[in-house]
Amino acid sequence: MTNGPKTRRGYVDTSAGQMHYREAGDGAPLLLIHQALRSSLEFRLVLPLLGESRRTIAVDLMGYGDSDQPESAYMVTTHADRVAELIDGMALGPIALGGHHTGANVALEVAAKYPDKVTALVLSGPAVVVGEEERIALVEKMSAIDYPGPQADGSHLLSIWREGLVSSFDVPRLPGSDPELLADFFLEQIKVGPRRKEAHVAAFSHDALDRAPLVRVPALVLSGKQDMWTCARGKELAARLPHAELHEFDMAGEMPRLEPRQFADAVCAFLERSQ
């Protein structure tokens, strides 16, 4: 068990239903957003670390974790609207906002669309899709993946468990030596339920390079050098952000789960510099 402040949980009402969150610590708030198909468990190891110096909140996006299933599609822009509602609903005021992978796209979108709500931005491996051709290829690939529902022999459980080891782009996810992290991943997939394909496809719906110049606040871009190519384009994204710094990890794309200390230290140092 990691030491640090105790994690609390709760719900916030939004126009699309209840949003669930977990949080740790007190002080100036930092809100963290998980990647597609996951949940606030993404930051299970990070919360107690960041909670030592600030109030750190990790939200379950609509349709993920223990938030309600949305009636609308799983678009980055829709998620961003709900996060903006949550910031108001929890009366957080202008806050530091961060996210990992698709969660970083959502954070970027909130900063672009609701500039008054955000004071600083942490973008950990956002998907940076370059050009319509690449987007169409990604969507086609994600649309072709089969997501089995409950089978009479229970075999769907094992196939979902194995997805935790390696992504559909052959990028390593979680080490087989850590069943607890694999169990987190497994439950996150299960909680998305029958809309996993839709959620995966929607993860590539955002044009990060187009939105980046709209960000007015200081931004930290975190990038895993061995991550999937779209999420390893930290340099290209940082160049489009008005006030950005880049911090690279020598790993693939699970920084908050596999390198929680380095992740938390990088975020903490950035927020201290920028605020």
Place this chain on the structure above:
Amino acid sequence: MQDEGAVPAGASAPRGYVRGEWGLVHYRAAGDRGPWVVLFHESPLSSAVYDKVLPLLAGSARAVAFDTPGYGLSEPPDRPREIPDYAGVLLGAMDRLGIDEFTAVGAHTGASIAVQVALQAGAHRVRSLVLSGVPVYSDDDRARHLQSWAPEVGPVADGSHLSWGWARYQRIWGEESDPALLHFGAISLLSNLERYSWAYNAAFRHDPVPDLQRLECPVLLLVAEHDLLVEADRRSVDLLRHGELREVPDLVGQLPMRAPGEFASNILRYAAGDGPGPAAGDVPAPAPSDDARS
């Protein structure tokens, strides 16, 4: 079957947390008028078992289904506790929600908890009880179950614990059960492997017979014909001062999920005071029944 949801299909009830002695207690709520109905689940599931029942209660009652501490999203105690301890914490949560007079509903472990909640609250607060499979065992069965019912199984890197969890639900709920139902059972178990045995073993250590004999309110034992505990309920009805036994044919248990309409209409009957015994009241219109025998 395309539904891969962790909870049975159905309208989702508003959820919330309330502070409890061991940490946050999580619940699902439905309805804003009428008598209070509190519901407790069987081990090692969660209040999600009542997802199909809550909307049926909502028109005529204020229903709150709790996650037992350590299950669903309720925070666990720091060590294994006993049924009266669980009941005390849940009654504290009910007090914080302003639940005064109530009907308590429970299945298996949840039935033992419901009875203890009723006794700890006092007869003046308890209108009636609806129980399904009260865990009454012989001393031999109790010892045997404590030994072997809930073995320790950790998450294993190769995922073999998943196959174990699936096989377990095929065995106790029947291989012919809807895969979505088996999925719900197995996932509930697998999401809490570390402590799933705690409330089971508390139920095995607790003898509800003296509790049942002390109850002053009307009690309905509503049980599936092939429930693991149907024989126990057939005997328990004679221990009750105001008891009624009602069996639902052809089912192996899990009435809230397999027969939600019948389950809900019986709860409403007792919540309105229409059970056997001294209480009396208006009978609400029966809820529409769309139950599947699967």
